[in-house]
Amino acid sequence: MDVRLAMTGFGNVGRGVAELLANHREEYQARYGVRLLLTGVADRRGAVVDAGGLNEVELIRNKQELGSVSGQTAGAGRPADEAFLIDSRADVLIEAASTNFEDAEPGWSLIKSALNLELDVVLASKGALVLYYSQLMTLAATRGKTVSHSATVGAPLPVLDVINRTLVGTRILGFEGVLNSTSNVILQAMTDGKSYDEGVRLAQEMGIAETDPTLDVDGWDAAAKAAIVANAAFGSSLGIADVSREGIRTVPAAEIEAAARQGEALKLVSMGSLREGEVVAEVRVVRRSRSHPLGRLRGSEMGVLIHADPLGDFTATVENLGASGGIATASTVLRDVLNLASRRGWNSDRRS
Ligand SMILES: NC(=O)c1ccc[n+]([C@@H]2O[C@H](COP(=O)([O-])OP(=O)(O)OC[C@H]3O[C@@H](n4cnc5c(N)ncnc54)[C@H](OP(=O)(O)O)[C@@H]3O)[C@@H](O)[C@H]2O)c1
Numbered sequence: 001m002d003v004r005l006a007m008t009g010f011g012n013v014g015r016g017v018a019e020l021l022a023n024h025r026e027e028y029q030a031r032y033g034v035r036l037l038l039t040g041v042a043d044r045r046g047a048v049v050d051a052g053g054l055n056e057v058e059l060i061r062n063k064q065e066l067g068s069v070s071g072q073t074a075g076a077g078r079p080a081d082e083a084f085l086i087d088s089r090a091d092v093l094i095e096a097a098s099t100n101f102e103d104a105e106p107g108w109s110l111i112k113s114a115l116n117l118e119l120d121v122v123l124a125s126k127g128a129l130v131l132y133y134s135q136l137m138t139l140a141a142t143r144g145k146t147v148s149h150s151a152t153v154g155a156p157l158p159v160l161d162v163i164n165r166t167l168v169g170t171r172i173l174g175f176e177g178v179l180n181s182t183s184n185v186i187l188q189a190m191t192d193g194k195s196y197d198e199g200v201r202l203a204q205e206m207g208i209a210e211t212d213p214t215l216d217v218d219g220w221d222a223a224a225k226a227a228i229v230a231n232a233a234f235g236s237s238l239g240i241a242d243v244s245r246e247g248i249r250t251v252p253a254a255e256i257e258a259a260a261r262q263g264e265a266l267k268l269v270s271m272g273s274l275r276e277g278e279v280v281a282e283v284r285v286v287r288r289s290r291s292h293p294l295g296r297l298r299g300s301e302m303g304v305l306i307h308a309d310p311l312g313d314f315t316a317t318v319e320n321l322g323a324s325g326g327i328a329t330a331s332t333v334l335r336d337v338l339n340l341a342s343r344r345g346w347n348s349d350r351r352s
Contacts, residue, residue: 001033001346004051005337006040006090006119008080008110009097010069013124013151014041015060016330017094022056032338033347040088042097046070046077051089080106082113092120092340094333099127101220101240108132111147115139120344122336123149124329130224130240133231146343148336153225154179154302155332157318162306163232170308172233174273177304178294179225181325182209182216183248183268185299190256191265196249208300208325218247219283222270226281230272233306236279245283259287265295293317300325 007014021036029035037053045068048054062071070077078084085093093114095107104127111128114121121140123129128136129149140147153159159177178184185206186199194202200217203209215221223243230238248268259266264287272281288295293315297303303317321328341347 001035002037002053003034003092003337003341003346004037004039004053004088004090005092005094006085006088006114007038007094007096008042008106009095009124010041010043010059010063011096011098012324012326013096013329013333014043014094015063016324016326017096017333018056018059019327020330020334022060028334028338032341034338034341036334036337039090040080040084041069042080042084043069047080047084048077049084049087051087080110082117085110085114085117085119090114090119091346092122092337094122094124094337095128096124096333099125101127101130101215101224104128104131111136112139115143115145115147118143118145120145120340121147122151122333122340123147124151124155124333126152126221126224126228130227133227133239134237137237146340148340149228150336151329151332153177153228154304154318155329156321157302157304157316159229159304159316160232161335162304162314162316163229167306167308167311167314170311173307173309174271175229175233175304175306176269176271176294177225177229178267178297178302179229179270179304180216180219180222180268181300181302182213183219183222184297184301185209186217187248187251187256187266187268188299190251190253191260195253206300217249219245219268222268222283223281226270226272226283229270229304230279230281233272234274234279238279238281243281243283246285247283248285251285263290264288265290267294267297269294 040049048070108128182203185203189199223245227238301319306314
């Protein structure tokens with residue numbers, strides 16, 4: 001069956017989704033029984049819609065040559081609003097636009113419209129999840145729809161999938177994860193004798209740090225991820241404001257050198273646990289031995305260690321990542337879409 005996708009954002013992630021669809025549509029159809037069609041796409045300049053399916057190659061070319069998916073070279077095109085979702089006849093909204101931790105826009109308004117229109121939602125952006133978690137999940141449940149968000153935590157690391165599937169039936173006692181690549185690259189560079197500023201420049205050259213890396217180095221991104229993982233692990237409804245947080249800006253070089261001399265590394269770790277029945281989520285700079293699953297992660301590598309009863313310790317890491325961050329995240333977004341299609345039985349229904 002055809003599954004129609006409306007998507008906001010055509011940056012690293014959105015373009016990655018378009019590339020994967022252009023290159024693998026037939027393969028997905030043969031393997032998973034659904035034909036994924038991008039029927040609406042929006043960037044900051046405006047939206048473009050074709051309920052019969054947009055041509056991804058054209059979208060990528062328009063973005064490269066004209067700066068906008070809609071081919072709009074100046075001014076604003078049609079907005080990504082409720083009419084955009086209706087006209088694209090979408091089954092699923094993929095939200096992959098930039099976001100913030102103040103009002104979660106532009107995503108939050110469109111996500112609410114999508115759920116009210118009875119679309120399922122797949123998120124790459126974290127804003128709505130960490131500002132409006134309860135409202136978001138209640139609205140989805142009321143409408144009988146789902147909000148998948150595997151890509152929001154260390155994509156392509158399968159943290160949420162492990163919690164939601166692999167560890168079903170166990171009791172999660174706690175977790176700790178290196179989930180912010182920028183901080184790990186900077187701390188690694190400092191361990192290798194470079195200054196903090198040189199570490200920031202290196203992360204920017206690698207294309208993983210923003211020009212303004214505040215959200216990464218002050219622990220905001222790691223705190224958002226701590227809240228998202230805690231909610232999955234413990235069934236809580238934490239927001240970013242509930243996570244106590246520290247960043248790496250003020251870590252003394254001497255402390256990093258001392259740790260290195262003792263065979264340890266400093267890591268910015270997102271953690272969560274149950275303390276006297278309360279869910280506690282935090283972000284801390286902690287020492288981990290080089291033989292610890294998180295201590296050995298270098299550069300942009302990511303990992304999570306989950307303590308589960310009765311399984312013991314479960315570790316997942318992504319090392320030697322073969323794809324760029326955007327493609328890896330896009331692939332995680334499509335994993336959510338394909339899993340959703342299977343849960344909904346869209347692969348067995350012959351509607352087209
Ligand atoms: N990169 C990753 O690996 C990764 C991993 C996990 C989660 N995420 C999250 O996924 C989202 C996308 O990341 P990214 O790396 O693709 O970011 P990006 O390269 O900066 O792209 C952001 C996109 O959002 C679009 N946008 C901004 N405001 C918009 C609006 N009002 N309406 C429609 N589109 C709008 C931008 O439009 P213009 O192109 O016109 O500027 C751009 O296409 C972010 O929320 C990010 O935090 C990213």
